[in-house]
Amino acid sequence: MTDLMFRYATRSDLPAIVALLADDEKGKTREQLTDPLPECYYRAFDHMESVSSDTLPNKYLLAICDAEIVGCLQLTLIPGLSRQGRLRAQIEGVRVSSHHRGKKIGEALILRAIDISRDLGASLVQFTTDKSRKDAHRFYERLGFVASHEGMKRDI
Structure with missing residues (x-):
C-alpha cells in the first residue's frame, strides 16, 4: 500500500481505536464500543501518555489510509536488566480493520x-497472541517471529 501513513494516536482517535479493538472475535467480547466511549478508555490513554516519552514510548501506533485509521497497535519500550540490560519492545493490541x-x-x-x-535502541521485540489465533500465528511467523516462550496471564 503506497498511500499508507503512520502516526501516534491522539486522544481524539480513541473511538476509532476502540472500534478496531472490538472488530475482532476476541475483542467484541472484551471492549465496550458505545457513544460516548466509556471514560475508562480516556483514563487509560491519559495514563499511557503520562508515562510515555520520546525515547521510551507507550503509545498506540496508527496506520492511516485515505485519512481513515485502518490499523493500530500498542508499542511500549521496556528497559530491564535481563539479557545484559537490553531494551525490549512490547507490541500489544494489533488490529487491522476487517x-x-x-x-x-x-x-x-x-x-x-x-x-x-x-531506532530507539531496542534489540528485541516481543508480544503475546492468543493460542486460538492460528492465522495470526502464521502471520507473525512469516514476519520472522518465533514462538520461543509460553506466555501466561492472570486476571487480578
Whole structure:
C-alpha cells in the first residue's frame, strides 16, 4: 500500500481505536464500543501518555489510509536488566480493520513498529497472541517471529 501513513494516536482517535479493538472475535467480547466511549478508555490513554516519552514510548501506533485509521497497535519500550540490560519492545493490541485485511497493512504496521523500536535502541521485540489465533500465528511467523516462550496471564 503506497498511500499508507503512520502516526501516534491522539486522544481524539480513541473511538476509532476502540472500534478496531472490538472488530475482532476476541475483542467484541472484551471492549465496550458505545457513544460516548466509556471514560475508562480516556483514563487509560491519559495514563499511557503520562508515562510515555520520546525515547521510551507507550503509545498506540496508527496506520492511516485515505485519512481513515485502518490499523493500530500498542508499542511500549521496556528497559530491564535481563539479557545484559537490553531494551525490549512490547507490541500489544494489533488490529487491522476487517474491511482492510489482506492488504498487507498489518505487515507494514508491525515492520514500522520494529523500525521505531530499533531506532530507539531496542534489540528485541516481543508480544503475546492468543493460542486460538492460528492465522495470526502464521502471520507473525512469516514476519520472522518465533514462538520461543509460553506466555501466561492472570486476571487480578
